[in-house]
């Protein structure tokens with residue numbers, strides 16, 4: 001099979017398209033013939049050696065494959081060759097208290113992340129455990145499913161499951177042009193919220209407005225807190241959707257109304273930030289941590305996409321051979337939504 005590998009950490013020029021042996025399915029495993037695979041910023045962290053995950057060389061990047069099952073290992077039940085699927089990014093233990101209660105993102109004994117132990121998704125074939133499989137429903141294309149899986153899964157987990165967003169609430173979505181930002185605008189509107197969003201670029205704010213965002217703030221030319229207060233009659237928002245870190249974390253806290261909550265899943269722009277404790281407790285604020293999502297949440301969002309209630313944002317697709325161009329576009333941040341690699345398989 002063809003796969004994108006790197007033999008050392010570095011910039012996108014370390015990526016090579018190479019011919020590798022096909023994986024074979026052991027007991028409880030399946031091989032997926034990949035048709036579409038989405039890019040994520042985690043892939044860049046892994047390639048640069050700053051992800052805090054163990055990486056062995058040569059390494060195949062990628063954590064978000066979609067395709068068809070081409071081989072079933074011994075003992076796999078409930079799945080057929082040809083089934084259209086995506087793979088949950090953690091090979092969970094299926095046995096711990098968190099797995100048994102549908103909170104797989106908290107599994108205490110995960111065997112691997114897709115793209116870590118098992119070989120990643122920037123390839124024509126990927127191996128995973130049958131327990132990782134998620135069915136892609138009719139009405140959702142392969143490219144759409146790849147663009148949706150992590151972005152909408154994360155947005156659903158953060159807004160609905162962790163922060164318990166309710167109809168009529170106001171939400172501030174940080175960085176609406178990213179994959180998870182554009183997904184959050186749609187999930188929040190679907191839940192009946194009034195959505196304020198920010199970005200460094202006006203063209204991204206325009207696209208988010210087309211997705212239903214009510215108020216847009218350009219944080220390079222406008223003060224986020226001031227604009228939030230203007231849009232909420234001086235009250236502040238009920239909920240902040242945070243995944244940026246650094247200055248936007250504090251601006252998020254300052255944008256909250258009393259008893260407001262901030263849900264956070266990342267902090268690329270500054271992972272250690274000052275925290276003013278006094279207003280935090282006097283105003284009874286909450287900060288809620290959120291890590292990835294659960295398989296059932298991906299099933300939920302794929303179902304909503306199939307019914308037309310949510311729309312994955314595909315910024316661009318590239319063949320596997322053009323992975324460097326695709327990655328450079330992602331690192332430029334000059335795009336809206338998700339970038340997807342295709343392998344030329346049917347349906348992609």
Ligand SMILES: [Zn+2]
Nearest residue numbers: 093096099107
């Ligand atoms: Zn577990």
